[in-house]
Amino acid sequence: MTPINRRRLDNFRRNRRGYYSLCIFAVVFVIGLCAEFVANDSPIVFAKGGELYFPVWFTYSEQELGGELPTEADYRDPYVASLIEADGGWALWPPVRFSYNTIDWNVSSPTPVPPGQDGHMFGTDGLGRDLFAMLLYGFRLSVLFGLGLTLVSATIGVTLGAMQGFFGGKVDLVGQRILEVWSGLPVLFLLIILTSIVEANVFWLLLILGLFSWMPLVGVVRAEFLRARNFDFVRAARSLGVGDFTIMRRHVLPNAMVAAMTYMPFVLTGAITALTALDFLGFGLPIDAPSMGRLLSQAKSNVEAPWIGISVFVTLAVMLTLLIFIGEAVRDAFDPRRTLTGADEEQAAVEPLPRV
């Protein structure tokens, strides 16, 4: 690791709030990524007749296990369980025996089932699906969607902003006019129309939201580039014979990145809330996807089951807060003026004096 990055890492660690947020988030995110091994309606692994089976990766029909149906085995069925255990077989189950789309028919009261009953830690939704499993899968999907969308919009926004700011003149003029027209398009209507034409899935949503979410970044990056292109160190680089692209990447972009990074946490959380909102309105992910927004709309229609709404709200709030804290810490870590502790504060204290 270069000393610069080591220092950035040190800086990040020094921001306790951001650092602990990252630790918590990392743990939750890793659990989310391994959701299939935490909450699933099939065993992680089972043995039968001296052979090991991995139903998480492979699909086995009931017939292969010695049953009758040619369809995929339903491992929650007592019949299938007895088939596995028939001749000394065993099964290792994940801690939660429901997937996000598993409907639990063995409930002792009408759905939604309240928390703690029938093995449902957080209760179930109106259809009898386990709330914990849905939140876990939904969390994973939301975060991945948010990261993906942030990456897409950062790439587009920073590139366009950099070009406009650095080259200025006609490039800037044309770019800004296009941006104005583009920002005038009614995003929500477009989304509704588009989702009614194509069958929405994650990638469609990523594409459609990605078309519009890059715009706030262009302004800040462009402004930084406009400011920095006449700086002496850019002139110095030019007089060294450094090419335009290298100057942009090495000299100007790092300075613009702090400004861009200020926006990143908000783009990220904005992406997650946008997805949730679309799902809530019914224009988002397909009906069988694990979605926070759909859970929220369920919470609305099942007012007598407050645990649905509360658990979704808490999950969303914690997730968004952690992401903002992490984003802030990353941003500060890249700011070279905050690289020193004691001496730096002293510097800051003397700075307001008029220079001599």
Added chain:
Amino acid sequence: MNQATSGKRILEVDDLWVRFGRIDAVRGVTFHIEDGETLALVGESGSGKSATALSILQLLPYPMASHPKGSIRLAGSEIIGAADKDLRKQRGAVASMIFQEPMTSLNPLHTVEKQIAEILTVHGGLDRLSARARVLELLRLVHLPEPEERLKAYPHQLSGGQRQRVMIAMALANEPRLLIADEPTTALDVTIQKGILELLRELQGKLGMALLLISHDLGVVRAMADRVAVMQNGEIVEQGPSAGIFSTPVHPYTQHLLASEPKGLPVMAVRSEPLLQVRDLTVSYPRGKGWFAQQTFVAVDAVSFELGTGETLGVVGESGSGKTTLGLAILRLLKSQGTILFNGADLLQLDKTALKSMRRHMQMVFQDPFGSLSPRLSLQQIVEEGLLVHEPELAPGERTDRVAAALEEVGLNPKLRNRFPHEFSGGQRQRISLARALVLRPKLIVLDEPTSALDMSVQAQIVDLLRELQARHDLAYLFISHDMNVIRALATRLMVMRDGKVVEYGAAAEIFDNPRSPYTRELMAAAFVRNSATLGRIASS
């Protein structure tokens, strides 16, 4: 000098401490000023002289700043711990202040009349008509030309010197007994500096004010002050009558300061074939569009000169004379017309690839030591950049060696190469800029005011370093400056510019001995008069 002191102390500062956060910027400073007297606080940046001055009017950023100890008595009443209401009565009326930067110390949205009248109505309670009469009187007092027309002028319509005069008029509005001038001429051109200093002396005589002058410029201090207090690291190390301090300094730091004016003589190069020949170089900018014709502003107008290997051409002029533009145009960082023959090739005719390979032979060092280094790159990255472009075949190890050698050459420890620019002082940053230029072993370096943002003693070091490097590598310098002292210590040839045109061009020694153009004479008079301590005599005669 002005000895009209009545013996009554207008200001007494006793054991003053100023603390910012955890550090003490001022540590136990004691001095006094008598009525009508001029005391100069001298020191380099960071010595605490501005903090001392600002605390007299309690203008520091409280509560971030604090005074753990000490007392300031202004016209007999204690300032530290005084109520805001009482302080406001003192500010502007008993003591007032003028600042360094004439552009930012006036409100850009108010007219001259409004800015000055505000003080009159706040303190004196004058009505509009009598306020206007008083404003006019003040503007005449500070010799602002055509005061009636200037009443409605906005700050941007005035020149730097005129703005400083308006600032002084504002400070004088309520006839203060003490005027605090914080680097009043630092941001101004030399010819204008002289006028402002003469004005301050004249006003002091006329109004009998005491003057607290804060400056790093020993020439100004010598010409103006009755007594001098030398500050270093927040303490006054030496205090006494001006004549004594300058003739027999006692403290080593004072001796160091006095010895630190750029000295020495330029390296005399053996005249060789010219490295750089510039003919009729013109730079013009479009300035607004008319309906039929585009108006242009000519920043550099048909400039021609020659520069040989190992020589230094000093380009002198005041701000706006086009000297920086000239430097940028020669390196083809700006569009220009004419011929620039460098090393036998016309730079303006070269295509992109040829120009790129030519760039390694000509480098630039900029004025602002803070703006000329990428804040996010380490020293190593900054210095090696040119090598990456021009010698990409170097292995990382060799590159590091070259960077280390360049850093050593400019007097920096190569072990610091993973540090960032903000950890270095102004002088060290200029050394880094030099290392960046030197690492490519260029033939020509354009130096754009490389010393003017630095403290005196650092300036002298940089000048020495430049001379040493020139001798060792046979470098040609194009040295742009407004400071005649530095130019005299470095330049073999001299070019005086004004409004984009060459006023005078020739061998430096000849021009210094016998300037032909009146403008050159004026520049030199303004620059050297201060050093010979004759300004006081001029003004009081």
